[in-house]
Amino acid sequence: MGRLPCPLLRGTTYTRLLHLWVPMLVVSFWMFIDPSRPWVPALVLVPVGLIPGVRRGEGVQARLLLLPGEAGSGFSVAPSATWRDRLRTVLWLELRMLLGALTMFACVWLPVLCYELIRAALGHPGGGIPLVRDAPGHWAWALLAPLPLFVLYGVVVGLGRLVTAAARALLGPSAAERLAALEERTEQLLERTRIARELHDSIGHALTVAVVQAGAARAAGDAEFTDRALAAIEDTGRSALADLERVLGVLREAERPVSARPTLAEADRLLESARMSGAQLDAELSGPLDTVPGPVSREGYRILQEALTNVLRHAGAVPVRVRVGVAEDTLRLEVRNPLAAGIPGPGRGSGLRGIRERAALLGGHASTGPDAGDWEVRAELPLR
Structure with missing residues (x-):
C-alpha cells in the first residue's frame, strides 16, 4: 500500500x-x-x-x-x-x-x-x-x-x-535505422580500439627506447656513448609527441582524417632508432614500398614498430633480422631475434594481440611465437 x-x-x-x-x-x-x-x-x-x-x-x-x-x-x-x-x-x-x-x-x-x-x-x-x-x-x-x-x-x-x-x-x-546505428557504434568502437593501439605502439616504443638507452648510457660510463643515447632519446621522444598529438587530434575532431600517421616510407627512421638503442639490425627493405596503399602502409609501420619494441623490451641488445618487402600484391614483414638461454621471449600481451588484429582487419594474417630457436613475428597484408 x-x-x-x-x-x-x-x-x-x-x-x-x-x-x-x-x-x-x-x-x-x-x-x-x-x-x-x-x-x-x-x-x-x-x-x-x-x-x-x-x-x-x-x-x-x-x-x-x-x-x-x-x-x-x-x-x-x-x-x-x-x-x-x-x-x-x-x-x-x-x-x-x-x-x-x-x-x-x-x-x-x-x-x-x-x-x-x-x-x-x-x-x-x-x-x-x-x-x-x-x-x-x-x-x-x-x-x-x-x-x-x-x-x-x-x-x-x-x-x-x-x-x-x-x-x-x-x-x-526501423530496421534500417537500427542497422545504421549499429554500424555507427561499430565504427566508434573500432576507432577507439585503433586509438588505443596507436597510443600503445607509439608511446610504448618511445618509452622502451628511452629506458634501454638510459640504462645503457649509465652502464657504459662513456661520454660519447651517453651523448648518442641522449640524442636517440630526444629523437624518439619528439616522434612520440608528434604521434600523441595526432591521436589527440582525432579525439578532439572526430571527423578529422588520420592520413598524417607514419608509413613504411619512414621505416628507416624506426630502424635507426632501434639501432641506436643497441639492437644489431640486419634489415632489408625491398620492393616499391612507396606505392603501398596508405592504410596498409600505416598498419605495416605499426606492426614493425611493435615487433622491434618487443625485441628491445624483452630480449635486449641481440641480433635482429628484419625483412620488409612487396611482392605479388602482398606486403610481407618478418622480424626474427634469437631466444638465448635465460632470456624470456616477448610478452603475449596486448601488443602481440594488436599485431594479429591489425593484420586481420586488413584481410591478412600475422603469427607471433618461437620458431627454430628464434622469436618470430611474421605478417602478410594484401595490397588490394
Whole structure:
C-alpha cells in the first residue's frame, strides 16, 4: 500500500498526461466548428502522418514528455524513410488521439462523479450523473465516493504506461535505422580500439627506447656513448609527441582524417632508432614500398614498430633480422631475434594481440611465437 502513491509523486506521470492531452486541443477546437462530425480530426491525421517530418516531431515529443531525461529512450527522431514508417506514424497518431480521448473523458467525468456521490451522501442528490441523479440522499454514498478517484488513478497511470509502450513500438527505430546505428557504434568502437593501439605502439616504443638507452648510457660510463643515447632519446621522444598529438587530434575532431600517421616510407627512421638503442639490425627493405596503399602502409609501420619494441623490451641488445618487402600484391614483414638461454621471449600481451588484429582487419594474417630457436613475428597484408 505504501508504494501506491509513488506514481503520483513522479513528474513523468504528469508529462505523460500532458502528452495525451495535446491532441485534444485540436479536437476541442474542431468541436466548436462542427460538433456533429467528431470523426473529422481522426480522418485528417491520415494524410498528416504520411508527411516524413511528422515522425521526427512525434519522436521528439515522446522523448521529452514520455521519458523525460532518460538517455537511450528508443524513440526515433529521424523523418520517415519508408512507407512502412509512414504507416506506423499514422497508426501512432490515431492511437494517441484515442488514448487522449479516453484520458480526457476520465479526467473530466470521474472527479464529477466523486463530487456527485459526496453531494448525495450529504442529502443533496441530483446533478448530471444518471447513477445518483434520481437516487435518494443517504450517507452510504460516501463509501463509494473514493472509488472514482481510484479509477482515475488507474486510468492516468495505466494509460501513461500504455502510450509509452505504444510509442516504443510505433516510433521506435526501423530496421534500417537500427542497422545504421549499429554500424555507427561499430565504427566508434573500432576507432577507439585503433586509438588505443596507436597510443600503445607509439608511446610504448618511445618509452622502451628511452629506458634501454638510459640504462645503457649509465652502464657504459662513456661520454660519447651517453651523448648518442641522449640524442636517440630526444629523437624518439619528439616522434612520440608528434604521434600523441595526432591521436589527440582525432579525439578532439572526430571527423578529422588520420592520413598524417607514419608509413613504411619512414621505416628507416624506426630502424635507426632501434639501432641506436643497441639492437644489431640486419634489415632489408625491398620492393616499391612507396606505392603501398596508405592504410596498409600505416598498419605495416605499426606492426614493425611493435615487433622491434618487443625485441628491445624483452630480449635486449641481440641480433635482429628484419625483412620488409612487396611482392605479388602482398606486403610481407618478418622480424626474427634469437631466444638465448635465460632470456624470456616477448610478452603475449596486448601488443602481440594488436599485431594479429591489425593484420586481420586488413584481410591478412600475422603469427607471433618461437620458431627454430628464434622469436618470430611474421605478417602478410594484401595490397588490394
